[in-house]
Amino acid sequence: MAAQEPSDAVEGHPTGNLGRRIALRREELGLSREDVANRAGMASSYVQYLEEQPTAAPGVSTLLRMAGALETTVLELTGGDVDLPPGLGQAGRHPEFTELTPQECQDLLSTHGVGRLAVHTAKGPEIVPVNYGVVGGSVVFRTAPGSVPAQAAGSQVAFEVDRIDAAFSQGWSVLVRGHASAVTDDESVRRLDEQAYSTPWAGGHRDLWIRVDPESVTGRRITV
CATH class of the missing domain: 2.30.110.10 (Electron Transport, Fmn-binding Protein; Chain A)
Incomplete structure (x- = not known):
């Protein structure tokens, strides 16, 4: 059975599609589960658990580490931005x-x-x-x-x-x-x-x- 970490789910953030969003972003970056695990400082079995278990509800620290490893934001990973138009962030320093x-x-x-x-x-x-x-x-x-x-x-x-x-x-x-x-x-x-x-x-x-x-x-x- 895949390893699990203690849950401290962020209230108000949907988790049902979290695994699909993680897997999609990982594939966009061309990363393996092991690559993501190394970046996030967690076991690859836990990355697999997050991707495959629709009931997974990781805590804030895990979401932050995962977002950093996948070069995205917690809001995007959890689907909290689905009803917002894209491009709300500031422009890059040297676009x-x-x-x-x-x-x-x-x-x-x-x-x-x-x-x-x-x-x-x-x-x-x-x-x-x-x-x-x-x-x-x-x-x-x-x-x-x-x-x-x-x-x-x-x-x-x-x-x-x-x-x-x-x-x-x-x-x-x-x-x-x-x-x-x-x-x-x-x-x-x-x-x-x-x-x-x-x-x-x-x-x-x-x-x-x-x-x-x-x-x-x-x-x-x-x-x-």
Whole structure:
């Protein structure tokens, strides 16, 4: 059985997703459990326990050590910032702003994720988040007919993805500009269904595929 440390859980901080957040951050940094344990000064078996036990409720000192080892904050580890906009921290002392290369932009777009679609509607411009994929160099997403994202079909749109590291006031963003169209032929729809990594988080029947063919892809990064 994995080793446990005395619990002195921080009141008001959710712990159910703590393990998932620890594991995700560890993987983002390319660290093993042993690496994190060495950084935090704890047993690797306890790191495993924190990642795998949804009822784990470590104390304040453990959370601080874990946050330091993972180069983040206790607030982010415990999910206390989920209802706050990113970027509340101060700017770094010596930030560096750089333009991303086309290949870096493609790498950061990756294969799928959540991005923001900017589209003109009858009420004016709107920006909405969508679960997307990248297939054949195009951004694709599923939505429902008549929805705001569906109104992108047949028009020029902008699509943006980003990653903000609030703990260090740094991050990156990639902006795609292009023409959006509805995917209607059965064979193309079938291929997209087969290659979809996940269903839309919004749920419901969202069977209309929209494809954004990039005309320009640019990006920027801030490091400290």
